[in-house]
Amino acid sequence: MAVAAADESIAGSSFVHTNTVADRRSRDQPVDTAAGSGSIRHPIVLYVLVNENATDIERYDLIIVGSGSGNSIPEYLADWKIALVERGMFGGTCLNVGCIPSKMFVLPADRAVDARNSEKLGIDTRFNGADWGAIRDRVFGRIDPIADGGRDYRATGTPNVTLIEGTALFVGEKLLDVEGRTITAPNILVAAGARPVTPPIPGLVETGFHTSDSIMRLDDLPERLGIIGGGFIAVEMGHVFSGLGSEVTLFNRSNGLLRDFDREIAERFTAVFGERVDLRLGHVPTRVARRDDGRIAINAGGDVVVVDELLVATGREPNSDLLDVEAAGLECHHHGTVVVDDTMATTVPGIWAIGDVANSYQLKHLANAEASVAFWNIAHPDDIRSQSYKAVPSAVFSNPQVASVGLTEEQAIEAGLTISIGRRDYAGTAYGWALVDETSFAKVIVDTATGLFVGAHIIGPQAATLIQPIIQAMELDTPAAEVARSVFYIHPALTEVVENAILDALVEPDPERVVPPASADDVDPTAPDAGMEPGIVRSARV
Numbered sequence: 001m002a003v004a005a006a007d008e009s010i011a012g013s014s015f016v017h018t019n020t021v022a023d024r025r026s027r028d029q030p031v032d033t034a035a036g037s038g039s040i041r042h043p044i045v046l047y048v049l050v051n052e053n054a055t056d057i058e059r060y061d062l063i064i065v066g067s068g069s070g071n072s073i074p075e076y077l078a079d080w081k082i083a084l085v086e087r088g089m090f091g092g093t094c095l096n097v098g099c100i101p102s103k104m105f106v107l108p109a110d111r112a113v114d115a116r117n118s119e120k121l122g123i124d125t126r127f128n129g130a131d132w133g134a135i136r137d138r139v140f141g142r143i144d145p146i147a148d149g150g151r152d153y154r155a156t157g158t159p160n161v162t163l164i165e166g167t168a169l170f171v172g173e174k175l176l177d178v179e180g181r182t183i184t185a186p187n188i189l190v191a192a193g194a195r196p197v198t199p200p201i202p203g204l205v206e207t208g209f210h211t212s213d214s215i216m217r218l219d220d221l222p223e224r225l226g227i228i229g230g231g232f233i234a235v236e237m238g239h240v241f242s243g244l245g246s247e248v249t250l251f252n253r254s255n256g257l258l259r260d261f262d263r264e265i266a267e268r269f270t271a272v273f274g275e276r277v278d279l280r281l282g283h284v285p286t287r288v289a290r291r292d293d294g295r296i297a298i299n300a301g302g303d304v305v306v307v308d309e310l311l312v313a314t315g316r317e318p319n320s321d322l323l324d325v326e327a328a329g330l331e332c333h334h335h336g337t338v339v340v341d342d343t344m345a346t347t348v349p350g351i352w353a354i355g356d357v358a359n360s361y362q363l364k365h366l367a368n369a370e371a372s373v374a375f376w377n378i379a380h381p382d383d384i385r386s387q388s389y390k391a392v393p394s395a396v397f398s399n400p401q402v403a404s405v406g407l408t409e410e411q412a413i414e415a416g417l418t419i420s421i422g423r424r425d426y427a428g429t430a431y432g433w434a435l436v437d438e439t440s441f442a443k444v445i446v447d448t449a450t451g452l453f454v455g456a457h458i459i460g461p462q463a464a465t466l467i468q469p470i471i472q473a474m475e476l477d478t479p480a481a482e483v484a485r486s487v488f489y490i491h492p493a494l495t496e497v498v499e500n501a502i503l504d505a506l507v508e509p510d511p512e513r514v515v516p517p518a519s520a521d522d523v524d525p526t527a528p529d530a531g532m533e534p535g536i537v538r539s540a541r542v
Contacts, residue, residue: 058083058162060185062378063176065168065323068092069355069367070191071150073161074375082160083183085176087167087322090151093193093356094364095143097213102236104139105216106397109243113276113399120436130244132221140217168192170328173348187350187378190330190338191371192323194316194356199228203288207296209310212237222246222308226298228285229313230257235273235398237311242276243399249278249305251285251298258396262408262457264443269459272400272439280305318357335360342386344374352378366392391474395464400440403463405471406455412445417454420446422505426460429500430492435461442501444470444480451479458498466498481506 060083064070067086089096108130115127154163166179176183196211198204210218212233225241227234230252242248250257256270257279270279283301288310291297298305318336325332331339331347337360338353340346346353352374355367373387393405412419426432426440440460447454456470473483484502489495 056182057175058181058183060162060183061187063183063185063188064191065176065189066092066191066193066355066357067150067154068094068191068193069364069371070189071154072368072371072375073158074372074379076379077375078160080160080379081162083162083164083185084154085164085166085168085178085183086151087165087192089147090154091147094367096147097216099364101139101143101216102212102233102240103397104142105135105240106236106399108135109240110399112243112245113239127245130221132218132244135244136217168323170324170326170330173328174350175328188328188352189371189374189378190320190323190325190346190351190353190357191355191367192319192357194318194362195322196312197315197317198312199284199314201228201285201288204285204312207288207290207310209288209296209312211312215309215311218309224249224295224307224309226296226305226307226310227251227313228311229315230254230259230281231313231315232258232394232396232398233313234311235269235396237313238273238277239398247278248276249280249298249307251280251283251300253282253284255282257281258402261396261402261404262443262455263410265402265404265457265459268439268441269396269398269400269402273398276399316356316362320357342389343377343384344370344387345377361392361394363392363394388475391471393467393471395467397464400459401461401463403458403467404456405467406453406474407445408455408457409443409445412447412454418448419454420448420505422446422501422503424497424501424504426494426497429494429496431494432497434492437461440497442466442497444498444501444505446480446502446505451481452477453480453483456498456501460497462494466495469495469498 059081061080062077063083063085064073065085067084067090069092071084071091073082073084092098094100112127112130115125118125151163154161164178164181164183166181168176168178171177171182174184174186174188176188196213215237221244222241223246225246225248227238227248227250230250234250234252235257238248238250256266257273258266258269261269270281273279280300280303285298285300287299289297289299291306295306295308296310298307298310318338320330320332320336320338325338328351329348330351330353333339338346338358340353340358344352344354344358354370354374356362358370359366370387373385377384391405393403395404396402407415407417409419409421422444424442426435426437426442432440437460440458440463442458442460443456444453445455446452453470453474456467456474458467469483472478473480480502484499484506489499
């Protein structure tokens with residue numbers, strides 16, 4: 001590559017508008033404002049001269065940027081020459097710092113919480129502490145070899161795939177620079193993921209803090225942990241550390257947690273979670289500082305809270321800017337995600353995008369589905385497939401657990417739908433009695449005009465599992481009445497919570513149906529169904 005003036009014209013070559021490769025790569029690095037730092041900053045604009053016929057450009061059939069869901073390369077591409085580019089840990093966010101390790105920490109935290117609260121079951125158990133090092137080493141002793149093995153496999157075990165490690169930068173429509181190597185392909189799949197957001201809190205950067213990328217690899221369990229944020233990462237890690245013995249203080253701008261969830265679910269979660277975690281809601285820290293003793297002082301709402309470690313979990317932003325996708329002509333939404341259609345095609349033919357860099361869901365199961373669609377469409381241009389977003393579910397593996405799919409009640413009302421809400425407390429089922437559960441419930445939303453589900457929300461044990469029948473029904477357009485009445489629900493399994501929530505939502509329920517009471521105290525001893533167990537319904541199958 002050579003650098004030329006903007007008005008220069010050379011036959012057989014093309015100019016690419018840029019601020020120099022070094023400048024754009026520095027966007028995710030600390031900026032050195034001192035003279036002679038070696039990085040040309042705005043407003044100086046140069047043009048990188050790319051000779052498209054140059055012999056030093058590496059040419060492939062397909063370039064994949066990102067080794068998370070982008071690494072799910074199908075067998076039908078075995079004869080394609082593929083470049084796989086990765087700038088960080090091989091395997092992506094989910095495997096290394098996200099879904100998988102976090103849930104491996106959540107499980108022992110759940111057990112610790114259960115041990116503290118067994119008295120209601122008539123047994124005497126205690127939580128005597130956690131061996132943080134043993135838990136951490138078990139988790140990453142399983143994960144790290146998988147990531148290392150995946151990297152080695154792509155580096156040496158797949159002859160048609162070339163692993164290129166480094167940050168990819170677009171320098172043209174289908175030209176990428178990776179640490180000085182220029183690569184090109186007729187098809188490019190952008191699967192570069194997202195990264196944690198750093199909020200503009202005075203003193204935060206200078207003090208130092210953890211994100212979800214580093215908090216699970218702490219050397220020791222902190223005595224006091226501060227968390228800034230109120231979304232799923234904040235409440236999952238808040239559960240992990242409070243469950244295992246840390247004193248956790250959580251700061252959030254909103255007056256509740258999980259604000260994007262159904263309001264009734266979010267309010268219940270905030271109330272239950274607040275029994276174990278010190279919630280400082282409605283305030284953002286105004287300053288963070290490192291004390292002489294090494295601890296961290298957090299100023300918020302007129303108070304100063306001192307902690308040993310600080311986790312910042314205020315959201316994630318797509319990595320589109322790190323790739324300078326605009327240099328390739330790609331369009332982005334205002335929040336940075338690459339614009340794609342339901343075939344995963346971007347606004348530039350031949351360039352595709354999936355996962356966290358291309359949608360706001362930030363869910364691994366969706367990224368995997370999008371990857372499957374994108375790979376198929378890249379290889380089969382005459383048989384294009386589309387990705388459905390009709391019933392994309394999510395779950396929060398905190399304590400209590402939360403699961404959701406479709407519209408919230410508030411969104412359904414705002415959309416002008418005529419809806420029926422069905423609700424069932426865990427306490428209204430036999431297994432809920434066994435759990436001695438007094439706070440959990442399932443909620444379903446049915447469009448009365450169509451009889452179809454438009455949303456479902458569950459808070460409580462096994463929520464992420466219990467919601468699955470609703471996900472399937474929404475995707476397959478199965479009427480709510482059929483889901484409730486045309487299949488068996490094992491008695492006395494917890495799935496009866498879902499069954500009875502659906503029955504409660506039906507506009508014209510079976511006249512012979514008996515809705516079980518919310519609790520044993522509500523049983524009318526003179527009623528004909530007084531002797532029935534909760535969860536049993538008469539003539540439910542039609």
